[in-house]
Structure formats: C-alpha cells, structure tokens
Amino acid sequence: MRFRPIRPRAYALFAAFAIATISAASAKGVTLVQQADGSVRTYVDVNIRLSGQTLWLRSADRKGVLKIGNGACSFIGAIQRCLPYTVALIQDGKTRQIAILHGTVFLNLSKTAQHLPLSSEELAPRTILALWRTVRGTYVTIKGSIDEVAP
Amino acid sequence: MSGALRSVIALVLMASAPAAALAQSHASSHVSSGAAGHVSGGGGRVSTPSAPAAPPAQSHGFSFPNESNVRPIAVPRPVAPPVSIGTGASHAPTKYMHSPVNGNVTGGPYHGQFHGRVIYNPRRWGGWGWNRGIHWYPAPIYWGGGFWGPFGFSGLGAGLLFGSIIDYQDQAIYPSYQIEPSSPGAELLQNYGLQQTECGPPNLVVIWGPDNSVICAYPNDLVGAGNYELDPTTLTIVSQS
Structure with a gap:
C-alpha cells in the first residue's frame, strides 16, 4: 500500500496535536522527528535547557544531545521568537551537524500563559515550541517545559 | 484517562503515515496556525489509517539517519533580473x-x-x-x-x-x-x-x-x-x- 507523504502544513497540524497529547502526560519535553519518507519517531521526557540563545535537548536515556543555535531573537508580545540556524547532534562521542533550511523557536519565559502570534494557541509559562525543517526534508517539532534557563 | 494510556494512544496515532493522516483530521480543533511556525505548503489529504502501531522510538539518543554529511543550504544564485529599474540605468544583465x-x-x-x-x-x-x-x-x-x-x-x-x-x-x-x-x-x-x-x-x-x-x-x-x-x-x- 502506498502512502502519500504528509505535506508540511498537514505535518505541522499533526505534530502539534500529537505533541499536545503526549505533553499532557509528560511534564518534560516531547520531540517528534518526521523523516522525508513519512516515518515518525517520538522522543518523550526530553530534557530542555536554554543557555543564552542556545537550546540543548537531551534524550531521556542521556545518550544523545541536540544543540540548537538560535539567532534573531526578538519579542512578539510576551513571546520570544528566535530563528534556529545550526543544529548539532552530539552522540556516541561524535558531533554531527544537521543542516537546516528554516525554523522557528517560540519561548514563553513569563509566568503566565501567552498566545502564540496570530493564534489562539497558548504557550504555557516556561515552555518552548520549536519547529524546523532540515535540508533533507526532515521535520522536527519540540514542545515542553524548559527545565533550566542559564544566562 | 491515565498518563500512560494517553501516551500509548499518542504512539498508536503516530505509528505510520496513514495513522498520522488520521491524527491530522482531528487536529484542526486543537491546533491553530500559530503552532505551525513557518512550515509552508498546502494541506494534505487524509487517508484512512490501517497500519499497525510501530514500536516506540529506539533508545540510544536521537536518530537522524538521513542527515549525515549534508551541506548547509547556500544562498540561491543568481537572482532573476528585477522588474524595476536600478539606479536610473537600464535593467541589469542576466549574468549579474x-x-x-x-x-x-x-x-x-x-x-x-x-x-x-x-x-x-x-x-x-x-x-x-x-x-x-x-x-x-x-x-x-x-x-x-x-x-x-x-x-x-x-x-x-x-x-x-x-x-x-x-x-x-x-x-x-x-x-x-x-x-x-x-x-x-x-x-x-x-x-x-x-x-x-x-x-x-x-x-x-x-x-x-x-x-x-x-x-x-x-x-x-x-x-x-x-x-x-x-x-x-x-x-x-x-x-x-
């Protein structure tokens, strides 16, 4: 049986729903990775640390770390929006760069829930929502509470 | 509904592409365009899922099997000649x-x-x-x-x-x-x-x-x-x- 690959907007809707479902059960971050062939992997209990404008995601088994370099951080209301431009996978003693095309990182570092820009969707306090697409067509979506914020 | 059961349900939903498409059909009431960030493109069609649930993600960190040794995207070159005039002269040659x-x-x-x-x-x-x-x-x-x-x-x-x-x-x-x-x-x-x-x-x-x-x-x-x-x-x- 052939399956039509999910288009970007459809993927985003699915990812947001899936994230919302899982994150309600997990206080920590949830990461969805959809490959260009449509296969999806989900990583729950991801530790999320924000250091300056760099985002660090550590897998639940502590064997993998994603380092996301962000720039162009500015505010839309109380939501901070950054643009990711580098992603590195640190795993098995190696660091591998993952080339990305574009993405967005939304951060709510305030103490109250905030609406995402042009949306009725709310981001809980100290929560992050990040989405990006790689050069190879992989979509990554991350949502969860920020476990640590360092200057 | 317990958290574990909810997680299982979510994993079933994400088992395969058809399962994901089904999730999309229910997503509209939960998601707004803001959550989509800058992912562009038209909406996909929903097909009825029938594949069994895939096993949970493997341990051993994160898996990005297709991303090794990929060069970052370069600035696209060249740019199509502009429609409007530049600094008072004629259109730029196409080789600019x-x-x-x-x-x-x-x-x-x-x-x-x-x-x-x-x-x-x-x-x-x-x-x-x-x-x-x-x-x-x-x-x-x-x-x-x-x-x-x-x-x-x-x-x-x-x-x-x-x-x-x-x-x-x-x-x-x-x-x-x-x-x-x-x-x-x-x-x-x-x-x-x-x-x-x-x-x-x-x-x-x-x-x-x-x-x-x-x-x-x-x-x-x-x-x-x-x-x-x-x-x-x-x-x-x-x-x-």
Whole structure:
C-alpha cells in the first residue's frame, strides 16, 4: 500500500496535536522527528535547557544531545521568537551537524500563559515550541517545559 | 484517562503515515496556525489509517539517519533580473550575481561609507532597549539575519522579490523583500513613520540592514531620500557621507 507523504502544513497540524497529547502526560519535553519518507519517531521526557540563545535537548536515556543555535531573537508580545540556524547532534562521542533550511523557536519565559502570534494557541509559562525543517526534508517539532534557563 | 494510556494512544496515532493522516483530521480543533511556525505548503489529504502501531522510538539518543554529511543550504544564485529599474540605468544583465551574504558586512556597495548625519530613532532606544535589553544576533541562513522577518533563503525566490538595488560597478544585485509586520524591521519603520516600498526607483529611503540586506521606503519629514545604514543596537540609521 502506498502512502502519500504528509505535506508540511498537514505535518505541522499533526505534530502539534500529537505533541499536545503526549505533553499532557509528560511534564518534560516531547520531540517528534518526521523523516522525508513519512516515518515518525517520538522522543518523550526530553530534557530542555536554554543557555543564552542556545537550546540543548537531551534524550531521556542521556545518550544523545541536540544543540540548537538560535539567532534573531526578538519579542512578539510576551513571546520570544528566535530563528534556529545550526543544529548539532552530539552522540556516541561524535558531533554531527544537521543542516537546516528554516525554523522557528517560540519561548514563553513569563509566568503566565501567552498566545502564540496570530493564534489562539497558548504557550504555557516556561515552555518552548520549536519547529524546523532540515535540508533533507526532515521535520522536527519540540514542545515542553524548559527545565533550566542559564544566562 | 491515565498518563500512560494517553501516551500509548499518542504512539498508536503516530505509528505510520496513514495513522498520522488520521491524527491530522482531528487536529484542526486543537491546533491553530500559530503552532505551525513557518512550515509552508498546502494541506494534505487524509487517508484512512490501517497500519499497525510501530514500536516506540529506539533508545540510544536521537536518530537522524538521513542527515549525515549534508551541506548547509547556500544562498540561491543568481537572482532573476528585477522588474524595476536600478539606479536610473537600464535593467541589469542576466549574468549579474546575487550579492554576497556576509554576516560581518553591511551597506552593500556603500560599505564603510556611512559617516553622515545620524537620524536618531524617535523612540530614543537605549542599547537593545527595543528588544527588552536582549542582544539581537543575526541568524545567518535567513535574509538580513532575520531582522526583517523569518525568511529563510531557501524559501525566497523571484516571486517574492520586492525590488532590488543594482550595483552596476560590481555587477551585483541586492534583492529586497516585504518585511514581516512583527519583525524588528517593522518596528524600525514604525518608529520612523516610514512606509516600505519596492526598491529600484530613485529618490527613496534605502536602508541597509544586517548581512547586506536592503529595504526601501518613501521619504518623509524625518528621513529624506538617500542611503542609510542601520545600527541594530538602537534602531538608529546613519546616512551615507
């Protein structure tokens, strides 16, 4: 049986729903990775640390770390929006760069829930929502509470 | 519903593409466009899922099997010739190349020549005051470092062009695009009371931003026609000498 690959907007809707479902059960971050062939992997209990404008995601088994370099951080209301431009996978003693095309990182570092820009969707306090697409067509979506914020 | 059961249900939903498509059909009531970030494209069609649930993600960290040794996306070259006229001359030849994108360079063909009058931002921002004290750094894979909006180079094409500046001497084209309303660039224009317009015609306010980006605006009582360089620290512009 052939399956039509999910288009970007459809993927985003699915990812947001899936994230919302899982994150309600997990206080920590949830990461969805959809490959260009449509296969999806989900990583729950991801530790999320924000250091300056760099985002660090550590897998639940502590064997993998994603380092996301962000720039162009500015505010839309109380939501901070950054643009990711580098992603590195640190795993098995190696660091591998993952080339990305574009993405967005939304951060709510305030103490109250905030609406995402042009949306009725709310981001809980100290929560992050990040989405990006790689050069190879992989979509990554991350949502969860920020476990640590360092200057 | 217990958290474990909820997690299982979510994993079943994500087992395969058809299962994901089914999830999409229920997602509309839970998701708004804001959560989609900048993922573009039309909506997909939903098919009935029938595949069994896939096993949970493997341990051993994260898996990105297709991402090894992939070079970062380069700035697209060349840019299609602009429709509007450059600096009063005829259309640029088709062989003119996209301007070099360099995070350390700004000002285009006028790089280093902005020693004229400082037109202070009417809001008189202190250092990064416009950004709640947060230092703004450019993000290299976006036009203008992301200052004018979250426009990745991969998504920019001739169809989105909003005029350009042509450097006939160096045979380079500096494309311009419409800025995003919630961007720092929009804040800049709002502060000065400027209205963006397509680059190319003469007698415009030409503002050079990060990474050799450029936008144009109609002159007003505060800012006259000419070339200006942006100081992103205070959202101030400096005229060309």
